[in-house]
Amino acid sequence: MSSGRGAAGDRIFSGAALAAGVLILVALVAVAVFLVVQALPAFVAPQSQIANGQGFWPYIFPLVVGTVIAAAIALLIATPISIGVALFISHYAPRRLAQILGYVIDLLAAIPSVIFGAWGISFLAPALVPGYTWLSNALGWIPIFAGPPSATGKTLLTASIVLAVMVIPIITSVCREIFLQTPKLHEEAALALGATRWEMIRMTVLPFARPGIISAVMLGLGRALGETMAVALVLSSGPLIASLIRSGNQTIAAEIALNFPEASGLSLNTLIAAGLVLFLFTLAVNILARWVISRHKEFSGAN
Numbered sequence: 185m186s187s188g189r190g191a192a193g194d195r196i197f198s199g200a201a202l203a204a205g206v207l208i209l210v211a212l213v214a215v216a217v218f219l220v221v222q223a224l225p226a227f228v229a230p231q232s233q234i235a236n237g238q239g240f241w242p243y244i245f246p247l248v249v250g251t252v253i254a255a256a257i258a259l260l261i262a263t264p265i266s267i268g269v270a271l272f273i274s275h276y277a278p279r280r281l282a283q284i285l286g287y288v289i290d291l292l293a294a295i296p297s298v299i300f301g302a303w304g305i306s307f308l309a310p311a312l313v314p315g316y317t318w319l320s321n322a323l324g325w326i327p328i329f330a331g332p333p334s335a336t337g338k339t340l341l342t343a344s345i346v347l348a349v350m351v352i353p354i355i356t357s358v359c360r361e362i363f364l365q366t367p368k369l370h371e372e373a374a375l376a377l378g379a380t381r382w383e384m385i386r387m388t389v390l391p392f393a394r395p396g397i398i399s400a401v402m403l404g405l406g407r408a409l410g411e412t413m414a415v416a417l418v419l420s421s422g423p424l425i426a427s428l429i430r431s432g433n434q435t436i437a438a439e440i441a442l443n444f445p446e447a448s449g450l451s452l453n454t455l456i457a458a459g460l461v462l463f464l465f466t467l468a469v470n471i472l473a474r475w476v477i478s479r480h481k482e483f484s485g486a487n
Contacts, residue, residue, distance in 0.1 A: 216432035216463065223457035225450060234454055238389030243454070244461055250340065250433040250438040251462070254415065255408040257344035257428075258351060263401055265348075266355035273356075274363035275385060286360065293353035301417030304346040309418060312345075327426040335430045338420040341428040343435075346414050353405035358403060362396030363389055395477040402473035409466055412441035436462045 226240050235243035269289070273282045313335065320331035333339075366389045374384040390397075415438040422432035440455050447455050 191343045204237055208326050219456060219460040219463055222453060223460045224453075226453040226457035229450055229453075233450055234280070242455060242456060244436075244458055245459060247436045247439050247467070248461065249424055251409060251435040251437070251465075253428075253433070254340055254344045254347060256404055256433055257341065258347035258408045259401060259405055261345065261348035262352045262404060266352050266400070266404075267359055267397065269356045270359035270363055271385060271389075273360050274388070275381065286357075289360070290358050293357060296386035297350065297411060297414045298417070300346055300350050301414035304342060304414060304418040305338065306462055308346065309339075309342050311337070312342055319429055327357070328428045330427040331430070333429045334420065336420065336431070338418055339429050339431060340419060340433040343415045343419040344428075346418050346424075347408045347411055350411065350414060351407055352394045354407060355400045355404045359393065359397055362393040398473055398477055402470060405469060406466060409462065409469070410437050411435075412437040416441050 225236060229240075231237070231239035234240050269285075273285050273289075277285060313333070316333035316337065316339070319329045320333045323329040324331050370388040370392070371384055375381075379387060397452050415435050419434065419438060420431040421434040421438065421442070424434075425432040436458050440459055443451070444455055
């Protein structure tokens with residue numbers, strides 16, 4: 185009797201898991217179809233009717249560049265900090281301290297983005313103004329630090345720092361769990377051979393966790409690419425410029441968030457087309473990440 189109930193439970197669970205997987209694919213396809221249908225008028229409309237006569241592609245290109253730059257800087261800042269914090273929690277901190285830090289990291293990941301945006305506009309941006317002035321005076325010959333610096337601190341670099349703070353908890357949480365899954369026999373074997381703790385981490389933990397780290401970074405990248413309110417609050421939008429400390433630049437998500445409430449007709453289709461570009465870009469990044477992970481899954485947490 186119990187065997188029959190177990191078989192029925194297996195079938196129910198298998199069917200529920202299959203239905204959940206199919207539902208995700210259906211939702212993804214439905215979103216893609218909606219975006220394509222709604223964006224089609226922006227692709228076929230005359231160039232003079234889109235984005236003040238610029239056309240769609242000249243309109244979307246600066247937004248794509250701004251989005252990529254902001255996300256890249258955020259990951260450049262967040263990735264080493266996140267890996268360091270995750271290693272400290274998993275292999276260096278006392279157990280009680282590690283638990284407290286783990287709770288704090290998880291709590292930071294749950295903070296709404298608008299809170300980060302409010303913190304960025306009220307505290308971080310003004311605090312960075314003296315630093316931007318120094319960068320402009322000392323390194324102004326480098327295009328990314330060319331002046332005059334923003335007097336309010338609402339620049340693309342400030343937005344990137346806010347994004348970095350937002351993605352640090354996500355990357356740290358995933359990396360911490362992956363580091364804790366490293367086989368203890370591998371760690372003990374390295375220590376028994378005379379390796380220091382750092383050498384043990386470098387030889388056993390990091391190779392094992394490499395695909396997990398890539399997954400964590402891609403998860404953080406997904407949030408950085410699609411973040412709206414924090415960037416919209418912190419960044420003074422403007423035309424695409426090379427300098428990171430001047431007012432200017434914009435991201436796709438923030439552009440949609442700022443203009444969608446008042447958009448109608450072809451302007452609405454243009455914003456949805458911008459969302460389609462972001463959707464395809466994010467999808468391509470995730471496909472690339474899965475390909476990288478599949479090449480390095482031997483002796484790793486991907487198994």
